[in-house]
Amino acid sequence: MKWAPSILYLKEVLLNLLKRMGYQGEIELLRRGYYPRGGGEVLFEARVSELKGINLEKRGEILTIRGVSHASKDLEPKRVAERQREAALSLLRSQGLEAHIKIRYEDTPSTGSGIDLFAICSNSVLGANALGERGKRAEEVGKEAASGLLEELQGGSALDQHASDQILPYLALAKGPSVVSVSRLTGHLETNLWVIRNFIKREIRLEKTPHGYVVIVEDKTP
Numbered sequence: 001m002k003w004a005p006s007i008l009y010l011k012e013v014l015l016n017l018l019k020r021m022g023y024q025g026e027i028e029l030l031r032r033g034y035y036p037r038g039g040g041e042v043l044f045e046a047r048v049s050e051l052k053g054i055n056l057e058k059r060g061e062i063l064t065i066r067g068v069s070h071a072s073k074d075l076e077p078k079r080v081a082e083r084q085r086e087a088a089l090s091l092l093r094s095q096g097l098e099a100h101i102k103i104r105y106e107d108t109p110s111t112g113s114g115i116d117l118f119a120i121c122s123n124s125v126l127g128a129n130a131l132g133e134r135g136k137r138a139e140e141v142g143k144e145a146a147s148g149l150l151e152e153l154q155g156g157s158a159l160d161q162h163a164s165d166q167i168l169p170y171l172a173l174a175k176g177p178s179v180v181s182v183s184r185l186t187g188h189l190e191t192n193l194w195v196i197r198n199f200i201k202r203e204i205r206l207e208k209t210p211h212g213y214v215v216i217v218e219d220k221t222p
Contacts, residue, residue: 005162006129007042008068008116013127014166017056017159021174024049032104034072034112053176056158057214060122065092065099065149069142071113071132076105080138084115087142095150113138115145124158155183157212164215165189171217172200178217185213 005014011027018025024047033040069085085101092099099117113132118125128148130141152160159167164182169192171178182189185206193215197204203218 005166006114006116007040009127009129009162012116012118013125013160013163016125017054017163017167018051018170021051021054021170022049023051023170032070032106032108034108034110034114037109039109051170051174053171053174053178053217054180055178056124056180059124059126059156059158059181062097062153063120063122065097065117065119067099067101067115067117067145068104069101069113069115070104070106072108072111073105074111075113078138080113080132081105081115083138084113084132084142084145087139088115088117088146089142091143091146092150097150113141115142117145117149119149119153121158126152126158126160127162128152128160152183155212157181157183159183161186161189165192168192168196168215171215172196172202172204174217177219179214181209181212181214183212 007027007029015025015027026045028043030041030043031039069081071081081103085103088101089099114129116127116129118127128145130144132138132141158181161184165186165188167180193204193206201220203220205216207214207216
């Protein structure tokens, strides 16, 4: 779905961040699906885990950028996945960044395409993606994903705008303090903070910084 995180984002970004907190789980994409008929299949395995706090205040240097440009098989004659990749690479290179983006064509019940990009950094991982739709050129899809990733990287925060609210419940439940920097204040982030504060008795603060925000989770002092 357009506004939901892609399965590759959950696997490559959120799950990787959670593993640093002690979370034990795996995600495997068995079959891709596109709106409206879906048909995707995912294997998810979770094991009993003890979460510990994490320091993600600094993103660290960019080690590599990789991704997957994918499309349904009926779009292969039009080179949709290749065009998405080429557009994304062109924009990233204009900013001095190289990337390794794989091509995937798959049999799916509905026609569709998309591209997922990930920036692997020394202390974190950030992601961005875009989906194709009727009337939207493949080049637009590639540029949209690359532009989103560049925007996140230019902010300098350790977490992108999506991971910042998705990781909050885990930070609140983890043992020990946590501090994470986020690129922007979104409605999802504010809502999650409000809900968590009403269920869990921990000190959770959102502080403004020169480059964005930091979320600090601590035990309340007696």
